[in-house]
Amino acid sequence: MLTTAPRGTRDILPEEAAKWRYLEDNIRECCRLYGYGELRPPLFEHTELFQRSVGEATDIVEKEMYTFEDRGGRSITLRPEATASTVRAYLEHNLYAGPQPVKLYYMGPMFRYDRPQAGRYRQFSQFGVEAIGVQDPAIDAEVIALALDLCMHLGLKDLAVELNSIGCPTCRKEYRQALLMYLSEHKDKLCQTCLGRMERNPLRVLDCKEEGCRTLTTAVPQMLQYLCTECAEHFQALQRCLEAVGARYTLNPAMVRGLDYYTKTVFEITWSGLGAQTAICGGGRYDGLVEECGGPPTPGVGFAMGLDRLLLALEQSGVTLPTASKPAVYITTVSKDDNQEAFTLLTTLRRAGISADKDYRQASLRAQLKAANRSGCHFAIIVGGEELERGAVAVRNMISGEQKEVKQEQLIEVLYESLKEDAR
Numbered sequence: 213m214l215t216t217a218p219r220g221t222r223d224i225l226p227e228e229a230a231k232w233r234y235l236e237d238n239i240r241e242c243c244r245l246y247g248y249g250e251l252r253p254p255l256f257e258h259t260e261l262f263q264r265s266v267g268e269a270t271d272i273v274e275k276e277m278y279t280f281e282d283r284g285g286r287s288i289t290l291r292p293e294a295t296a297s298t299v300r301a302y303l304e305h306n307l308y309a310g311p312q313p314v315k316l317y318y319m320g321p322m323f324r325y326d327r328p329q330a331g332r333y334r335q336f337s338q339f340g341v342e343a344i345g346v347q348d349p350a351i352d353a354e355v356i357a358l359a360l361d362l363c364m365h366l367g368l369k370d371l372a373v374e375l376n377s378i379g380c381p382t383c384r385k386e387y388r389q390a391l392l393m394y395l396s397e398h399k400d401k402l403c404q405t406c407l408g409r410m411e412r413n414p415l416r417v418l419d420c421k422e423e424g425c426r427t428l429t430t431a432v433p434q435m436l437q438y439l440c441t442e443c444a445e446h447f448q449a450l451q452r453c454l455e456a457v458g459a460r461y462t463l464n465p466a467m468v469r470g471l472d473y474y475t476k477t478v479f480e481i482t483w484s485g486l487g488a489q490t491a492i493c494g495g496g497r498y499d500g501l502v503e504e505c506g507g508p509p510t511p512g513v514g515f516a517m518g519l520d521r522l523l524l525a526l527e528q529s530g531v532t533l534p535t536a537s538k539p540a541v542y543i544t545t546v547s548k549d550d551n552q553e554a555f556t557l558l559t560t561l562r563r564a565g566i567s568a569d570k571d572y573r574q575a576s577l578r579a580q581l582k583a584a585n586r587s588g589c590h591f592a593i594i595v596g597g598e599e600l601e602r603g604a605v606a607v608r609n610m611i612s613g614e615q616k617e618v619k620q621e622q623l624i625e626v627l628y629e630s631l632k633e634d635a636r
């Protein structure tokens with residue numbers, strides 16, 4: 213137990229971390245282009261926030277939250293998602309009083325007590341955006357375009373966008389009746405959880421993963437047929453915006469998403485190469501959420517993308533991702549007596565902005581040069597021997613194999629020049 217991370221969590225080692233940094237850099241750039249500012253909410257919140265926003269009858273709240281009582285007796289939950297936190301922050305900092313929409317993005321770990329498998333973890337990372345304060349269907353299109361542009365820029369092809377509208381409280385009332393009637397006629401096929409959910413929120417039954425409930429939901433009444441004029445117009449306008457920018461999508465009238473706060477637009481972006489966990493990104497509009505959390509009636513729309521899955525998809529589709537950085541210079545010594553000289557030189561190079569490392573094992577020069585090779589450095593420097601007596605060091609270009617003697621006082625200049633030249 214002491215030597216393994218908890219189930220569903222994992223370490224990201226330096227080679228892997230380089231890929232994550234690359235993703236994160238691209239995300240930040242994309243958000244800059246689209247005008248989203250970074251929000252860094254806390255990793256835990258009051259449990260009630262998720263119960264109220266994500267919804268009591270959802271899988272997340274019913275089965276997946278990491279909830280505990282803190283030492284002050286408060287019920288705390290590790291965030292399973294960050295839309296709720298974003299809305300809480302929007303209210304806490306009176307962001308509704310400024311210009312609208314407020315466009316925010318976040319990145320970081322989320323926690324769900326899910327059944328771990330490839331692409332599904334108990335601690336996973338999401339990148340999400342939220343645009344709060346406007347109704348314009350063009351902003352629904354904006355968040356979808358942002359997600360697609362990011363994936364396209366990273367080199368991920370063949371994504372599928374599935375789109376649906378689940379209406380507003382007004383049109384959902386009539387739909388709820390029709391759905392309840394249908395479900396009551398097929399009660400015998402519903403799982404235990406859904407029998408309970410039926411009364412509280414029948415829409416949740418449509419998101420159930422149980423075999424019986426799934427067979428049933430294929431013939432179920434569809435929300436699209438019940439949309440009120442406003443919701444239908446919003447949905448049409450969104451589709452026109454997507455078409456105008458060449459964002460291809462398919463309608464999936466059966467999609468309801470696993471969180472209760474959605475109204476109108478819902479969407480998912482999938483990549484079929486991921487096996488069972490194909491959803492890379494999911495989102496939608498949540499026009500009642502700010503009010504539900506105690507604020508003024510305020511619309512909002514956003515998405516979250518699973519970065520673990522995005523990375524898996526990029527790797528599986530053969531996109532080349534950066535590897536961990538290598539030192540420009542690796543310092544070796546002729547004998548043990550040169551150790552301090554080597555350490556001083558190492559520090560001087562680093563302070564001059566040249567990435568450098570040295571061999572710390574006091575091994576033979578041959579073994580040190582082998583290590584230099586393995587480090588992937590550009591130049592190996594050999595400190596000691598006659599060169600040192602002459603106030604110089606030997607500099608070996610590990611790419612061309614060429615070696616030359618360089619005076620210590622000229623070393624930084626020579627390295628700057630050679631590194632610049634070889635980078636061309």
Ligand code: HAM
Nearest residue numbers: 293295332333336491492493494495496514515516518
């Ligand atoms: P979600 O669909 O629950 O939506 O999660 C979004 C994405 O997070 C999923 O499509 C998936 O890529 C990733 N994800 C979810 N659970 C796991 C897991 N256990 N392991 C790995 N990846 C996972 C939300 O979280 C909403 N807050 C999205 C949103 C933002 N809607 C509006 N604004």
